Amino acid sequence: MKKIHLLSEEVAQKIAAGEVVERPVSVVKELVENSIDAGATDVRVELLDGGKRLIKVQDDGSGMDREDAALCFRRHSTSKLATEEDLERIATLGFRGEALASIAAVSRLTLRTQDGADDRGTMIEREGERLVAVTDIAFPRGTSVEVRDLFFNLPARQKFLRSGPSELGPVAKYVTQAALAAPGVRFTLIHGAREVIACPPVMTLRERVFQIFGKKMVDGLMDVAAEEGGGRVEGLASRPLAGRPDKTVQYFFVNGRPVKDRILMAALNQAYAGILERGRSPEAFLFVSLPYADVDVNVHPAKAEVRFKDTQLVFRLVLRAVGEGASRGHTIKEVLPAAGDKGPAGRVAEEGAAWTSRGLGFGPAAVVVTAAAGGDDRLAPGAAARLGGGAELTATSADSQVAKGPAVLGQYENMYIVAAGEDGLLVIDQHNAHERVLFEKYREIDREKIWPRKTLLIPPILELSPSMVVSLETNVVLFEDLGFRVETMGGRSYALKEYPDLFKPEQAVDIFLGLLEEAGQKTAEDRREHMLATLACKTAVKAGEPLNREKMGYLVEELFKTSQPALCPHGRPVVVRIDKSMIDKGLGRK
Ligand SMILES: Nc1ncnc2c1ncn2[C@@H]1O[C@H](COP(=O)(O)OP(=O)(O)OP(=O)(O)O)[C@@H](O)[C@H]1O
Ligand SMILES: [Mg+2]
Missing domain, CATH: 3.30.1370.100 (MutL, C-terminal domain, regulatory subdomain)
Incomplete structure (x- = not known):
C-alpha cells in the first residue's frame, strides 16, 4: 500500500512556522529586526499578557507600498536578497523571507503600512492562512504589525506557552539587546499599562547602558577596542577588580546582530583571568565587526548564532581589546566606587x-x-x-x-x-x-x-x-x-x-x-x-x-x-x- 503522500500546504506552513516562531519573544524579535532593517528610528513594542494576547510592533521605517505589503506574507519573499552571491554578504538582520509568513500562519495578524510615497496606507488582515481583508487607510510612514492570539490554530504549541509574566522576561531581554545594538534608535516596551523599557535615542553605547542598567554599572565599565586584519572589536567591559558574581551581563554583537557565541564567551573570560577577583565575572558589551563574507549568519533557525571564518582572529581581538583597556591604568578611585554610592539601577x-x-x-x-x-x-x-x-x-x-x-x-x-x-x-x-x-x-x-x-x-x-x-x-x-x-x-x-x-x-x-x-x-x-x-x-x-x-x-x-x-x-x-x-x-x- 502506498504510504507516502505530500502534506497539504496548510500543514506544511504550520510546520515551517514552528521553526521560526517558538514563543512571543520569537515574534517580537522578527518584527523588531524588520523595523531595524527598514531604517526605523523609533520602535515601539506593546504586549498584552506577555504577548499571548497581543504583540504589536510599530516603527517609523521605510514602510511598504500596496504591492509589497501583499507580497510580504508569501514564504521566501524578501527585499533583502536577490542572488546566491548575496548570501555571501548579508548586511541586514533578515534575509530568509519567511518570518512574516511564519508569524501570519499561526496567529491573527493585522499589518498597517505606508511608504511615504502618498498618504494612502494599506491595512491587511489575516487569520492563519486566510486573507481576511485589504483596506485603504490613513497611516503615517512606517509599519505596524499586530499579532493576536498566537498559536490559536496550533493548540499543541499554545499549551507550551508559559504565564504572561514569564513570557515577558525573554522579550525584555531581547529588546534590551536590540536597544544596546542601536543607541540612536528609540525603543519602548510596554506590557499592559506599564512602560517596562523606555530608551530615547542617545549618541553612545555608554549612554544606552546607563539608560538600561543605571549609573553603578556604567561607572564600573571601561572602553575597550582592538583592530586587526579587517576585523574590529569594541565596546564596554568591566574595569579591573569590578565585575559581578555571575556571567549574566555579557552581551555580544556581530555586525550589529545580537548573538550567543561560545568563542566570544570563552575569549572574554580568558581575557579577564587575573584582572578580576576569583569567583567574579566581567560585565561586557562587545561589538565585533567583520567583513560580511567572513561571517556565516545562516547557521541557526532563529539566527541567534553565527559562524566565524577565522575564529582565532576573533579570539585574539577580544583578548587584546580587554588587555589593552585594563592596562591603560585606572586610579583606585575609578576602580573602587566610593562608599555610599547609591545602588545601580534601583x-x-x-x-x-x-x-x-x-x-x-x-x-x-x-x-x-x-x-x-x-x-x-x-x-x-x-x-x-x-x-x-x-x-x-x-x-x-x-x-x-x-x-x-x-x-x-x-x-x-x-x-x-x-x-x-x-x-x-x-x-x-x-x-x-x-x-x-x-x-x-x-x-x-x-x-x-x-x-x-x-x-x-x-x-x-x-x-x-x-x-x-x-x-x-x-x-x-x-x-x-x-x-x-x-x-x-x-x-x-x-x-x-x-x-x-x-x-x-x-x-x-x-x-x-x-x-x-x-x-x-x-x-x-x-x-x-x-x-x-x-x-x-x-x-x-x-x-x-x-x-x-x-x-x-x-x-x-x-x-x-x-x-x-x-x-x-x-x-x-x-x-x-x-x-x-x-x-x-x-x-x-x-
Ligand atoms: N517593518 C517593516 N518595514 C518595511 N518593510 C518590511 C517590514 N517588515 C517586513 N518588511 C518587508 O517584508 C519582507 C518580508 O519580511 P520577512 O520578515 O518575512 O522576511 P525578511 O526580513 O526578508 O527575512 P527573514 O525571514 O530572515 O526575517 C521584508 O524583506 C521587507 O521587505
Ligand atoms: Mg524579517
Missing part, C-alpha cells in the same frame, strides 16, 4: 531616602519585630522561632552544647569560631556557617510556605530601573511567596508594603533591591534556591561581629545539624580542621 527615590534618614518610618507594627528573639533577632530570626521550634532556636544552655557537637573555645578576630572537635581543632567561618544554617531553615519555611510577614505602615517608595521592573513582573509570585509585597504606584514606582519577618525593617529595602537585581538574571529552575541563598547571606552575622559564647554555641550546634556543614550555600568552605596529630607533631609529642 535607587531609593528621594521620598524614600528622606523617609529613612528622618527615621520616622516604621509604624508600631514594625517595631514589635524583635521582641521574641530578645534584641538581636538574627541568630534566631523571629520567623524561624515561630516555625515550631522556638525553644530550640534560642541560645542553648552550656551543657546541651557539649552534648550536641564540638565545644566552642572562643572567637578569633571576630570572624572565626574556634571549637574543639573529636580529633582536632575546628576553625569555623561565622558568616558562612550562619549562612548555611539559615539557608536550610529558609528552605524549610519555603517548602511549608509559611513566610511570616511584617507590614510597613509607612511604606518606602522605590523607583526601579527597567531591568528591575522586568525582574519584579517576572517573579511576582516568587516574591509574594518569600513575604515581599509591593504595590505599584504608577510608572516605575513601587511601594514596599510587606517584607519577610527575618531582618530589621531598615534592612528591608536593601535586601529587596538586592534580590530583585539577582532574580532577573537567573533561570527559573535555580531562581528560588538562589534567592533563598541570597536571603541567608544578607541575614547572616557578618565577619567582624563579636559573638557571645551562647550564640557561638548555638551556631556551631545548628551548623552540624545541617545537611552540608562543610559548605555555605554559595559553595564556599565553612570549616577548616587542624588535626590533633599535626598539633602533637608540631609540639614534639607522640
Whole structure:
C-alpha cells in the first residue's frame, strides 16, 4: 500500500512556522529586526499578557507600498536578497523571507503600512492562512504589525506557552539587546499599562547602558577596542577588580546582530583571568565587526548564532581589546566606587531616602519585630522561632552544647569560631556557617510556605530601573511567596508594603533591591534556591561581629545539624580542621 503522500500546504506552513516562531519573544524579535532593517528610528513594542494576547510592533521605517505589503506574507519573499552571491554578504538582520509568513500562519495578524510615497496606507488582515481583508487607510510612514492570539490554530504549541509574566522576561531581554545594538534608535516596551523599557535615542553605547542598567554599572565599565586584519572589536567591559558574581551581563554583537557565541564567551573570560577577583565575572558589551563574507549568519533557525571564518582572529581581538583597556591604568578611585554610592539601577527615590534618614518610618507594627528573639533577632530570626521550634532556636544552655557537637573555645578576630572537635581543632567561618544554617531553615519555611510577614505602615517608595521592573513582573509570585509585597504606584514606582519577618525593617529595602537585581538574571529552575541563598547571606552575622559564647554555641550546634556543614550555600568552605596529630607533631609529642 502506498504510504507516502505530500502534506497539504496548510500543514506544511504550520510546520515551517514552528521553526521560526517558538514563543512571543520569537515574534517580537522578527518584527523588531524588520523595523531595524527598514531604517526605523523609533520602535515601539506593546504586549498584552506577555504577548499571548497581543504583540504589536510599530516603527517609523521605510514602510511598504500596496504591492509589497501583499507580497510580504508569501514564504521566501524578501527585499533583502536577490542572488546566491548575496548570501555571501548579508548586511541586514533578515534575509530568509519567511518570518512574516511564519508569524501570519499561526496567529491573527493585522499589518498597517505606508511608504511615504502618498498618504494612502494599506491595512491587511489575516487569520492563519486566510486573507481576511485589504483596506485603504490613513497611516503615517512606517509599519505596524499586530499579532493576536498566537498559536490559536496550533493548540499543541499554545499549551507550551508559559504565564504572561514569564513570557515577558525573554522579550525584555531581547529588546534590551536590540536597544544596546542601536543607541540612536528609540525603543519602548510596554506590557499592559506599564512602560517596562523606555530608551530615547542617545549618541553612545555608554549612554544606552546607563539608560538600561543605571549609573553603578556604567561607572564600573571601561572602553575597550582592538583592530586587526579587517576585523574590529569594541565596546564596554568591566574595569579591573569590578565585575559581578555571575556571567549574566555579557552581551555580544556581530555586525550589529545580537548573538550567543561560545568563542566570544570563552575569549572574554580568558581575557579577564587575573584582572578580576576569583569567583567574579566581567560585565561586557562587545561589538565585533567583520567583513560580511567572513561571517556565516545562516547557521541557526532563529539566527541567534553565527559562524566565524577565522575564529582565532576573533579570539585574539577580544583578548587584546580587554588587555589593552585594563592596562591603560585606572586610579583606585575609578576602580573602587566610593562608599555610599547609591545602588545601580534601583535607587531609593528621594521620598524614600528622606523617609529613612528622618527615621520616622516604621509604624508600631514594625517595631514589635524583635521582641521574641530578645534584641538581636538574627541568630534566631523571629520567623524561624515561630516555625515550631522556638525553644530550640534560642541560645542553648552550656551543657546541651557539649552534648550536641564540638565545644566552642572562643572567637578569633571576630570572624572565626574556634571549637574543639573529636580529633582536632575546628576553625569555623561565622558568616558562612550562619549562612548555611539559615539557608536550610529558609528552605524549610519555603517548602511549608509559611513566610511570616511584617507590614510597613509607612511604606518606602522605590523607583526601579527597567531591568528591575522586568525582574519584579517576572517573579511576582516568587516574591509574594518569600513575604515581599509591593504595590505599584504608577510608572516605575513601587511601594514596599510587606517584607519577610527575618531582618530589621531598615534592612528591608536593601535586601529587596538586592534580590530583585539577582532574580532577573537567573533561570527559573535555580531562581528560588538562589534567592533563598541570597536571603541567608544578607541575614547572616557578618565577619567582624563579636559573638557571645551562647550564640557561638548555638551556631556551631545548628551548623552540624545541617545537611552540608562543610559548605555555605554559595559553595564556599565553612570549616577548616587542624588535626590533633599535626598539633602533637608540631609540639614534639607522640
Ligand atoms: N517593518 C517593516 N518595514 C518595511 N518593510 C518590511 C517590514 N517588515 C517586513 N518588511 C518587508 O517584508 C519582507 C518580508 O519580511 P520577512 O520578515 O518575512 O522576511 P525578511 O526580513 O526578508 O527575512 P527573514 O525571514 O530572515 O526575517 C521584508 O524583506 C521587507 O521587505
Ligand atoms: Mg524579517
